[in-house]
Structures are given as C-alpha cells and as structure tokens.
Amino acid sequence: MTSKNEPLEITLKRVRDYNIVANNEFRFVTIGFGIVKSFKKMESSLFGVHQPYRMKEGRIILIISGELHVSINLIEYSLQTGNLVIMSPGSIVEVLSITPDFDMRVIVVENEFIQYLNKNEIIEYYIGHQQNVSIKLNEKEFEQTNTYFSLIWNTVCEGIFRREVVQSLVTALLFNISYIRKDNISAISTPMSRQEELFHRFIALVNEFSSSERNVPFYADKLCLTPRYLNTLIKQTSKQTVMEWINQSVMMEAKILLKYSDLLVYQISDKLNFPNPSFFCKFFKKMAGITPLEYQRK
Structure with missing residues (x-):
C-alpha cells in the first residue's frame, strides 16, 4: 500500500515506482517522459470515480473510444472519441462518469523535456500560462494526431531510448496541434465573449x-x-x-x-x-x- 505522506499527485515518478497496472506492455515511463498506448488495455487501478487527483506534469490526451465526463480545474468536459485534450501541469482532475468502452492514448512530459518552449502558443498553453485546451478533431485531424502517437510509441519501443528523437516528435505534435487549434478557432463564428x-x-x-x-x-x-x-x-x-x-x-x-x-x-x-x-x-x-x-x- 502506498504510504500517505503527501497529497496524491499522479506523477511520472509515482507511476514508475508503484505497481498500479496489470499490463505494463501498454505503457512506457522514463525520467521526464511517459506514454500510454491504451489506457483500457493497461487496466490501471489508479483512478476512481468522484475522487480528485492532482496531476503534477501536463498531459496530451487523445480519446480513441467511449466517453468520459470529467472535471478539470472545476470546469466540466464531456469527452468522446476524437477529442484531444492538453492538460496543464498541476491540474486537479475528477472523473465524474466513464463508459465501459472508454479508452485513450496519453503522453506525459515534464516541462524541461519539451524543446522550443517559448516559440509557440500551444506550448504556452501546455506549460500552464492559460486554461486547458479541448479540441474536437475531424477525421483527418484524428488520424494525423493518432499517427504522431504511434510514431512516438514505436520509437520508445526500440532497444535504446532515443531521447532526442522523442523530444522532436513531441514538439512536432504540439506544433501540429497549434495549427489544428487555430483552424478550429477560425471556424467558430462566435469568438469567446x-x-x-x-x-x-x-x-x-x-x-x-x-x-x-x-x-x-x-x-x-x-x-x-x-x-x-x-x-x-x-x-x-x-x-x-x-x-x-x-x-x-x-x-x-x-x-x-x-x-x-x-x-x-x-x-x-x-x-x-x-x-x-x-x-x-x-x-x-x-x-x-x-x-x-x-x-x-x-
């Protein structure tokens, strides 16, 4: 049992140190970086409904099936297949409801892991300068984003962790999300009041x-x-x-x-x-x- 020395933070270190999943072949965790290929297949025992958690590092989350109703920093989101979420570091998350078929792919990175931190708006969102980002992807955007996740997953599955390659791929993913987000904003007829x-x-x-x-x-x-x-x-x-x-x-x-x-x-x-x-x-x-x-x- 995990000792209760401080408020539970879902951190890369905690995930790496404790046996909280049944199938480790669906995740990869190292210093400063982690990726989950399939949350459902991993069979994690970490999350409970109506129990808040603090996420130390930020997350890039791609919903690949099912639905999730979640509160992130007090704001409620209904997420389903095709939703992309960028969660800023330090966020407090509470799962409100989840369907049995829910699955997602997740990338977790410490701020220092990301390259070119000050060169792009979406990275400013990522490191917590603004609110969290939730985007409904169209079919092409979903396939493209899913391809980035697959490239990163395949790279970490090599015998040696190719840190610079993974850093570049994560940065490229964030840049691409920035373009997608700008297209989404321009497509909205009523901007934020x-x-x-x-x-x-x-x-x-x-x-x-x-x-x-x-x-x-x-x-x-x-x-x-x-x-x-x-x-x-x-x-x-x-x-x-x-x-x-x-x-x-x-x-x-x-x-x-x-x-x-x-x-x-x-x-x-x-x-x-x-x-x-x-x-x-x-x-x-x-x-x-x-x-x-x-x-x-x-």
Missing part, C-alpha cells in the same frame, strides 16, 4: 488561491472589477455564484488531503485556512453530506 474570457480568468485565480483567499473582493481586485459586478458576471456566465466556485475548489483540495495525506483533520483545517476544525467539519458536511472522517474512511 468578454464575459467568458473573464470567467476563465476567474476560474484560474480560484484554482490558484482558493486555499487561502475566500472572499469576493480579493478576486474582484485581481480582475480589476467591483465585487458586485464580478458576482453578477459569474452568475450570468455560469449559473453559479463566486462563492459556490470557491467552495468547490476548496472541497477538491480537502478531498485530496483527506484521502492521500497523513494530515489529521485539524491540520487540514489549518492548511486550508479555516478558523477552526469545527468550522471545517461543518463546511465539509454541508458540501459533501458526510463528515471529513467518514469521507476519509470510504
């Missing part, structure tokens, strides 16, 4: 600061808005209030700490900047319907 842009900036701030900052004026000030206008904007855009989004983010962090750390409830309460453990327990039960200890023992 000012409200939607502010909403995404707000969500990014919540993901970064919610553990320590849980008041509307803080986020309004960061966005150069009045608290009243921020509340109105977020409600109109998402049908939820500013505080509802903040509370959801705090709950995600609390669940990770409860499940995958050695911290006691009062320590988690302190880490998440609650005034006292009693207040934290009441907050958690109101949000989850059970106490922190009950959740921890599930």
